[in-house]
Structures are given as structure tokens and as C-alpha cells.
Amino acid sequence: MPEPPRPQELPARLLTNPEMIDACRVRDFARVFRLVKIHAGIYPSMIARRCDLTPSRVGEVTAGRRQLVHIDVIERVADGLRIPGHMLGLARRSWETPAGLAVSEREPPRPDEPQPEPDPTALPGAEAESFLALTSRTSPRPCTLQALRASIEDYWRRDDQHGGEALRPAVVGQLRYVVGLLKKGRPEPIQQQLYGVAAELARLTGWTHFDARQYSQARTYFSEALQLAKEIDDRQFMANVLACMSLQATYQDKPGDALAYVNAAQDEAHSAAGTTPRVLSMLAMREAFAHATLGNQTATHTAISEAHRQFEQSTPNDPDPAWVTYFDEPKLIVDTGIAHGRLGEAATAELLITDALRRENNSTNQRGRAFHAFWLARTQLQQGKLDHACHTATEALERAAAVASPRVTGHLREFYDQLGPYRSEPVAAAFESRLRELLTV
Incomplete structure (x- = not known):
């Protein structure tokens, strides 16, 4: 059975409307219901259905002839209309953490364990041995190597723009193909270049696993890349x-x-x-x-x-x-800012990251710009600049939503968690509303 659709989110402009904030604070549900109807198009019959109330009861409340005082009813209204708990004096509701932020936790630190020496031919990947056997009979020429390197450059561009999840099967398949070529004796210059291409593909595969927070698999491929590079x-x-x-x-x-x-x-x-x-x-x-x-x-x-x-x-x-x-120079500047930010030197970090983002204005690296914007928001929040921080983070959301990258989601979660002490502020509520809207599309 399909899951029921998620309730419609209230617009950010309504959640930050001073009249709505005041009506929720004093639990004046007559005003709340009227404002929801006017600004969100949620009519009394819809309110009744979403909040498990009778239409007549909603009508009496809206007309001011009845009040809602029982806590379980108020909780149903909060959950049905998606009004954040703090606005009604309730505990934080379970749905207030967007599903898109429920990322897997980092692997816990473990004592170093001896790892077996990786076998360059023992690579996980797609089952395509028969096809690879056919293609590997042809001796690669310089133009083949040029094509392989061009495809690697294209993979990196697409990884920056969209994340590596969708690229990984193609990259792993190409890595297996090149490793298959290495099994056969080739002239020394060709063999050397094949090892170099295989090493680059192994590193790229490791990077896509790293970006997906699949750290164990990333280590496997990084180790593979080291072994291949060591061969030459x-x-x-x-x-x-x-x-x-x-x-x-x-x-x-x-x-x-x-x-x-x-x-x-x-x-x-x-x-x-x-x-x-x-x-x-x-x-x-x-x-x-x-x-x-x-x-x-x-x-x-x-x-x-x-x-x-x-x-x-x-x-x-x-x-x-x-x-x-x-x-390049913008990357040097933004990384300098991030290093200062990691030390807690927020004012210095903010100036540097702002400068770098200005220089990166025409960059197609959506993931990088999203990372850098979230770092800027963090440094602004560290200095108590709540409005600036939420504005910066809101601008970054569009880029973050366009990239399939659990690492981006991890940075987003860190900023979201750091907003904890400020969630009763209208600007933080507006950011959370926009965040939920984007992550549930």
C-alpha cells in the first residue's frame, strides 16, 4: 500500500508573519485558522480532515464560539497544519527534522587494523566479464588513451555539478575495462599509460564513495589507486x-x-x-x-x-x-577561510570565504559552491549574525538541492543542528520551512 502523501507545508511567509506568530503564541486558533485559509489556501473542511476534527468544531472555533484547550487536540493541529511545535508552546515535533537530513552517521573511529594488500585485479563492480573479454582483445592505441583521459575529465566535471552517485557504475565499468587491458602484455609506453589511467579511475571511484560517505569502500579504491600508481x-x-x-x-x-x-x-x-x-x-x-x-x-x-x-x-x-x-586562487582563498573557521577564527574566515564566493560566481561546480556557502553561514552564525547566516544558507539550498551528495547533506545537517538555539526566531523558522520544501520535492 502506498504511503499517504505528506501534509502540505505552510508558506514561510505565513510562519514568519507577526500576526501568525502572536496567534500561535496565545493559542488563538480562530485567528490561526483564518490566516491559514487566507495565506495557505487550507479551507475549514481541509483543516478538519488534516487535524482529525469535525467540520462543525472547526467552524465553531473559527467563529470564536469555541476554544481548543486540550493538549492532544493542539498537537493534532500542529501536526496536521505543520506548525512548528515551539510556535504553540509544544515540544519539537518529530516531522520537523526533514527526512532529507536523516543521513547515516559517520563511521565511529576504530583502532587501526592490519589490512590485506589489495589485489589490483580484485575489484568490485558490475558483472560484465564476457563483454570486457571481447573488448580487451584489441590493443589500445594512443587515441584510445586520449579518449579514456577525456572521459575522466568529463566524469570529474559531472561529479562537481551533480554528485558522483549516478556516475559510479560507468566509472567502475571503465576501471574494470582498463584493468583487463593491463592483464595482457603491452608495449612499455602503453602499459605505463594504462597504469596511470587505471590509477586515476580508481581514485575517482574512491572519491565517489567518499562523497557518498561510504568510507570503507572509498578506502578500498584509494588503496587500489596507490597500488596502481606505485607500479609506475x-x-x-x-x-x-x-x-x-x-x-x-x-x-x-x-x-x-x-x-x-x-x-x-x-x-x-x-x-x-x-x-x-x-x-x-x-x-x-x-x-x-x-x-x-x-x-x-x-x-x-x-x-x-x-x-x-x-x-x-x-x-x-x-x-x-x-x-x-x-x-586555483579562489580555491586557495576559500580553503584558507575554512581552515580559519575550523580553528574558530570566524571573523577572518567570513572575510576570506565571502571573497572566494565572489570570485567563484561563474563556477559550474555546484557542490563546491554549496559547501563554501554553508561554511560562510557557519562562520556568520558563530559571530551571532543570525539573519546573515540564514540568508546565506537559504541561498545555498538551491545549489545543495541540485547535487546528489551525502557530503553536502552532512554539511547541511551540521548547520541545521547549529540553528538549535535560534529555532524560535522567525528567520530560522523561514529557513527551516524552505529547507523542508526543497528536501521533500
């Missing part, structure tokens, strides 16, 4: 994968692991020939994140300074790997 001694790419693992550890509240991974990444990058300043700048910023999560102010500021020093040494003619080109 691509130390810069190994540094890149370790930087991803460091970021994941930060999300899992394992700052010690995050710092260890990024330090290992820096060691790999410094030992590689031709590592560019942009790569070192990105790694220094990941180090700043780890230190900030640990609460180490001095080390965070030192790492931030190193990130900016390295970036200033970069030039457009540097042979930057394709995977680091995303780390």
Missing part, C-alpha cells in the same frame, strides 16, 4: 591519493590519521621529480586542515603560510598535473 612510480599521483585519504580522515574525525596521510603525501611529492608549486600548495592546505581539526593554531597558520608561499611561486607555464588544476 608516479609519486606525485600517490601524493594526490594520500591527500584524498587525509581529507576523508578529517571528515571521520580522525585528525591524527589525516595529518599522517598528508605528511606521507608531502614526502612522496618532495621525492618526485618535477613536483610543481601548485601541488605543494594544495598539500600544505590539506596539512592546515589536519592541524586545524586538531586545534593546533600555530601549526595551522604555518601550513597556511606555506600554502600561499608555494602558490605565489606557481606560473601558468608550470607542468601541473591535470588533477591539481582545480586548486
Whole structure:
């Protein structure tokens, strides 16, 4: 049997209407019912049906001939009309937490366990062995490798715009295809490039799992990417994968692991020939994140300074790997702001993130802009700027709703939880109403 439809949400403008707020405060349901009819188009017969009341009772209340005083009836009205509990002096209603915010919790920190060495050919994925066997008989040519790399660039663009959930089957299938090619002897230059492509696909697959908060699977593919890059001694790419693992550890509240991974990444990058300043700048910023999560102010500021020093040494003619080109000046600025924000230096963070968002105005990276806007809202809330914070977060909702990313939802949940002390304020109620509206579409 299909579930009954969710009750219609009241418009934000009604929930923040001073007359509605006052009517709810004094439990004047005659005014409440009239306002609901005028501003939400919910007529008495609909009110009766939604609140499990008789039409005659609703008519008597609306005419002022009867009052609603029993708590169970008032609760039915709150639930049926979707009036937040605090407006009627009730406890927070169960439906006030949007279903879209019920994300899975982060994996609890666990003691390090010895992990078996991953087998480059033992990859989870779609069952397409027979088709892959047919395609792998053809020896790849340089144009094939170019096409594979172009598809990887396209995957990353689509991941930024829409999230990686829908991309994952295609990426895993392509990874299995390339690993199948590696099983057969190829000329050395071709084999080297195939390992590089496979490593990039494994990292991308790990990233899509990370973005979905599927941390165990992400580790499997990140480990795979490390093994593939190690086969061709691509130390810069190994540094890149370790930087991803460091970021994941930060999300899992394992700052010690995050710092260890990024330090290992820096060691790999410094030992590689031709590592560019942009790569070192990105790694220094990941180090700043780890230190900030640990609460180490001095080390965070030192790492931030190193990130900016390295970036200033970069030039457009540097042979930057394709995977680091995303780390441009706006990204450096916003990450600097986030690092300050993690330390609780909200005023500095707000200025930097605001500047970065202005520079990113034409960016197609919807997920990134949503993240950055929620970070800005958090820093504004930390300073008590409730109106600014809710306005910023409301603007970010449209972008967040367009991206299938549990990581975005996680940031949204953090901001939503931080609004707890302010939920009786009209501007917070308006944000929550808009949030529920978007997440239940």
C-alpha cells in the first residue's frame, strides 16, 4: 500500500508573519485558522480532515464560539497544519527534522587494523566479464588513451555539478575495462599509460564513495589507486591519493590519521621529480586542515603560510598535473577561510570565504559552491549574525538541492543542528520551512 502523501507545508511567509506568530503564541486558533485559509489556501473542511476534527468544531472555533484547550487536540493541529511545535508552546515535533537530513552517521573511529594488500585485479563492480573479454582483445592505441583521459575529465566535471552517485557504475565499468587491458602484455609506453589511467579511475571511484560517505569502500579504491600508481612510480599521483585519504580522515574525525596521510603525501611529492608549486600548495592546505581539526593554531597558520608561499611561486607555464588544476586562487582563498573557521577564527574566515564566493560566481561546480556557502553561514552564525547566516544558507539550498551528495547533506545537517538555539526566531523558522520544501520535492 502506498504511503499517504505528506501534509502540505505552510508558506514561510505565513510562519514568519507577526500576526501568525502572536496567534500561535496565545493559542488563538480562530485567528490561526483564518490566516491559514487566507495565506495557505487550507479551507475549514481541509483543516478538519488534516487535524482529525469535525467540520462543525472547526467552524465553531473559527467563529470564536469555541476554544481548543486540550493538549492532544493542539498537537493534532500542529501536526496536521505543520506548525512548528515551539510556535504553540509544544515540544519539537518529530516531522520537523526533514527526512532529507536523516543521513547515516559517520563511521565511529576504530583502532587501526592490519589490512590485506589489495589485489589490483580484485575489484568490485558490475558483472560484465564476457563483454570486457571481447573488448580487451584489441590493443589500445594512443587515441584510445586520449579518449579514456577525456572521459575522466568529463566524469570529474559531472561529479562537481551533480554528485558522483549516478556516475559510479560507468566509472567502475571503465576501471574494470582498463584493468583487463593491463592483464595482457603491452608495449612499455602503453602499459605505463594504462597504469596511470587505471590509477586515476580508481581514485575517482574512491572519491565517489567518499562523497557518498561510504568510507570503507572509498578506502578500498584509494588503496587500489596507490597500488596502481606505485607500479609506475608516479609519486606525485600517490601524493594526490594520500591527500584524498587525509581529507576523508578529517571528515571521520580522525585528525591524527589525516595529518599522517598528508605528511606521507608531502614526502612522496618532495621525492618526485618535477613536483610543481601548485601541488605543494594544495598539500600544505590539506596539512592546515589536519592541524586545524586538531586545534593546533600555530601549526595551522604555518601550513597556511606555506600554502600561499608555494602558490605565489606557481606560473601558468608550470607542468601541473591535470588533477591539481582545480586548486586555483579562489580555491586557495576559500580553503584558507575554512581552515580559519575550523580553528574558530570566524571573523577572518567570513572575510576570506565571502571573497572566494565572489570570485567563484561563474563556477559550474555546484557542490563546491554549496559547501563554501554553508561554511560562510557557519562562520556568520558563530559571530551571532543570525539573519546573515540564514540568508546565506537559504541561498545555498538551491545549489545543495541540485547535487546528489551525502557530503553536502552532512554539511547541511551540521548547520541545521547549529540553528538549535535560534529555532524560535522567525528567520530560522523561514529557513527551516524552505529547507523542508526543497528536501521533500
